[in-house]
Amino acid sequence: MDEAVLYRVHGLDCKNEVAALTRELAPLVGEDNLAFDTERGMMTVAPQKPVVADVIKDAVARAGMRAEPWAPQTASSTFVNPTFQQEDLACGCGAEVQEALSPPIPTHLSGQIVFRIHGMDCADEIAALKREVGPLVGEDKLAFDLLNGRMSINATPDAALEARVEKAVARAGLRAEPWTEGGTSEAAQAEERRKRTQMWLTTASGALTALGFAVHAWLGGGVVAAFEAGEHALGSTPLPSMLLYAVAVLCAARYVAPKAWLAAKRFRPDMNLLMMVAVAGAIGIGAWFEAATVSFFFALALALEAWSLGRARRAVAALMELAPPTARVKLEDGSERDAPAAQVRVGAHIIVRPGDKVPLDGRVVTGESEVNQAPITGESVPVFKAEGDEVFAGTINGEGAIEVVTTKAANDTTLAQIIRMVGSAQSRRAPSEQWVEKFARVYTPVVMGLAIAIFLAPPLLLGSAWDVWFYRALVLLVIACPCALVISTPVTIVAALAGAAKQGVLVKGGTHLETPAHLKAIAMDKTGTLTEGRPQVVEIVPLGSRSETELLGLAAALESRSGHPIARAILAKAAELKIAAEPAEAVQAITGRGVTGQVAGREMWLGSRRYIEEQVNSPEVLQRADELSSAGRTIVAVGDGQDVWGLFAVADAVRPEAKDIVSALHRSGIEHVVMLTGDNRATAEAIAKQTGIDEVRAELLPGDKVAAVEDLVRRYGSVAMVGDGVNDAPAMGRANLGIAMGAIGSDAAIETADVALMSDDLSKLSWLVRHSRATLAVVRQNVAFSIAVKLLFTALTVIGLASLWGAIAADVGASLLVVLNGLRLLNRGQTSTQKGGSIRRRWRSSVPA
Structure with a gap:
C-alpha cells in the first residue's frame, strides 16, 4: 500500500459532503482507502498505487470543495512519544517509526467555533444562552451538546467574536472557554470543584432543615406544632430554629439566587426565579420551615438532574476508555515498537497480543483469534477472526495473536465515530423534547400571572384575608414549577439513546429516535442487507x-x-x-x-x-x-x-435470519416491506419469495432508488431505507429514516444514515421500532404524570388543602419518579427468545469453516 496522505478539505463538515467525496474518489483510490473526519475537516487517502495529488484535488473540486495536503508545522510535531524516541533514533529505526506514524491532526475546524460551557446542565441554561448569544451570531448557527457541556457556532474563527461570545455567556450566568479535545483546563477543574461544593451545600441544607425542625419540635410543643407553625404569625418559630432554617436557605440558594436575579433583571421568569419568589414570600410570612424545605428540595431536584446527566456523561467517558492509548507497531525490519495510537498511520501494521484491546480499526493480515466485539456491536459471543476479516478499535482480542493492517486513523475509527455521535446526540433534539421546552417557556410566566391573580382577586373582590391567599399563591408557585416536566424528556431521550447503543443500534440523536415509532413501510437494499x-x-x-x-x-x-x-x-x-x-x-x-x-x-x-x-x-x-x-x-x-x-x-x-426478520417487522406494525435492488428481476423475485418481501423493485440505478423511496413516502407517509453501500446513500437521505449496516456498510452510507446497526443484525430493526414506541410511551407517561400532579395540587391549593412543604415534596417526588421511569430505557433489551436466536446466529458465524 502506498503511504497515506492527509488532506484538509475546506467545506467538509457533514455526512452529505462525505457521500459526495466518496462518489468522486472511490473510483480513483478505492472506497476502503478513504477515511473522513468531519469534525476537523480532514480526509485520509491511502491508495493501493500512487495517485497524483492534483488528481485528488480535481476530484474534490468536482464535489464542490477544495483540498490541500496537510503537513505538520514542525518536524518534531510528527513524533511526541519521548519514551522511545531517542532509543529508536539511536538504533537507526527512527525513520521507520515515523513512517508508521501519522502527524497530529489539528483541533480547530475552519468555519466553526467551539466552546466549553461551564454550568450548562439543563434546558434552562440552553434557553438563556440562546437569548444572549443568539442575537450576536444568529440562533440558527448555534448548536448545543448538553452531554459534554459544549456550544458550537457555525462561524469563521475570530478573536473579537469569541470575546463577545464569552461576555454574552457570562451575562447568562455561565462561563465559556475555547474547547480543547481531551484537555483539562483550570476552568474545568474549577467547575468540578463547584459541583462538589454544590453537593455539600445541598447536603448541609437538608441536614440543617432537619435539625431546625427537631429543635422547633423540642422547643415548640411537638411535631404537629412544628408542622403548623408556618401558617401562624411571624415569630412563632423559635429563634434557634429560625437561624438554622436561614442558614439552610442560604446553602440551598447559593447557586440558584444568581440565576434568579439574572432572570428578574431581564424580565424573563424561569424556574429559578419561581423558587426564589416562593422562598422569599414564605420567609416574609414567617413560614421558616417551609422556606427551608422548599429551598432544600429544589436544590435536591437540581442535583437529581445533574446526576442523571452525569450518568450519561460517564457512559460516554467509559466509551473513550475502551480503546488503548498505544499500539504495538511492526516495522519493516520485523522489530516492534509501542507508539501512540493517535499517531499510527493508515496502512501501518500493528500487533495485537492475546488479551489486548485492539487500538485501531483494521484488517487481519496474519493470525487467527476470537475477538469480543460486544463494546462496539453488542454481540455477546466472541467472533472468529482470520486473514481478511475486519476488527474494530476497542474490541478485545482472545487467545491468539493477530497482525492487523490499519484502515482508519484513531480519530476516525468506528469507536471514535460512536463517541462523537453519542456526544452530539443532544444537539439534535427530539420533537417531544422541543415541545416540552416550548411549553415550559410559556408555562412559567403564565403560572406567575395566575399566582398573582390568586393573591389579589379574592381579597379585592371578596374581602378575603390577604395572608391566607398570599400563602396559597406561594403554594401555587411551588407546585407549578415545571422541574419534573422539563427534566423528564431529556433524561428519557438520553437513556433511550444509551439503551439502543447497548444493543448495537447507534441512533444519531433524539430527533431520529421517535421516527421508527411512526414507520409504515421499510425499503431494503438486497446486496449486503437481505x-x-x-x-x-x-x-x-x-x-x-x-x-x-x-x-x-x-x-x-x-x-x-x-x-x-x-x-x-x-x-x-x-x-x-x-x-x-x-x-x-x-x-x-x-x-x-x-x-x-x-x-x-x-x-x-x-x-x-x-x-x-x-x-x-x-x-x-x-x-x-x-x-x-x-x-x-x-x-x-x-x-x-x-x-x-x-x-x-x-x-x-x-441471510439465514432474513425471513424471520421480515415476519417480525410485520408483527411490529410495519405494513409494507419493499426490496430495492440494482440486480436483475429474476434474482430479486427469487429472494423476495424466500424472505416474504411484500414488493420488489429491481434493476434500479441510485437515482431510481431515490424515486422509489419518494413514491413510498407519498403512499405511506413515513418510510425507512436500509442499505450498506454508496449507491444507497441518496435513497437513505431521502427517506424519513436512513438505516445503515454499520459493520459492512460503506463510510458514505453510515455518514448519511440516521441509524447504524453496528452488528449488521437485521433483527434489531423490529427491536428499534418497539424501542422507539416504548420511548414515546415513557415520554407521554412522564408528561401526563407531571401535569396531573400540577393540576391536582393547583385544585387543592385553591380550596386551601395544600401546604408549601407538601407541594415541594410532591414536586420533587414527581421529578424523582419521572427520572427513574426514563432511566428504565437504559436496560431495555430484546426478549429472551430473540436473544437466543441472535446468539445462535452469532455462534454459527463465529465457528471457523
Missing part, C-alpha cells in the same frame, strides 16, 4: 463421470490469480473443502465471457452461459444451465475444448 453481500457457490453440477472435487480443483486453478467476485467465491468453496490446486499456466481472460489456461498440460476453459452458447453450443447443457439460473443464480461452466465438465451455480446467499 443477503450476505458476497457471491457463494450454492450448487455444483458435475456432468459425465466427473466429481465435484475434480471440478472445483480445475476451476480454482483457472481462477487462482483473479480478483473477480465469482473467482473469489470459487476459491472460497475450494478452501472450505480443503481442495488445493496449482495455478494454471498461460491464463488469458476473454472479456465478458471467461478465462482459458493450461492445467496439468491440458488446455481448459471456464466461462459464462454466453461462452457455452458461442463455443460449445450444447442444447442439453444450455437447458440445464437455464434451469439453474431460473432461481436467479449466475451460471459458470468449466470444460476443455467442446466438452463441458460441469456447471457452478453462484448466488448472493440470503
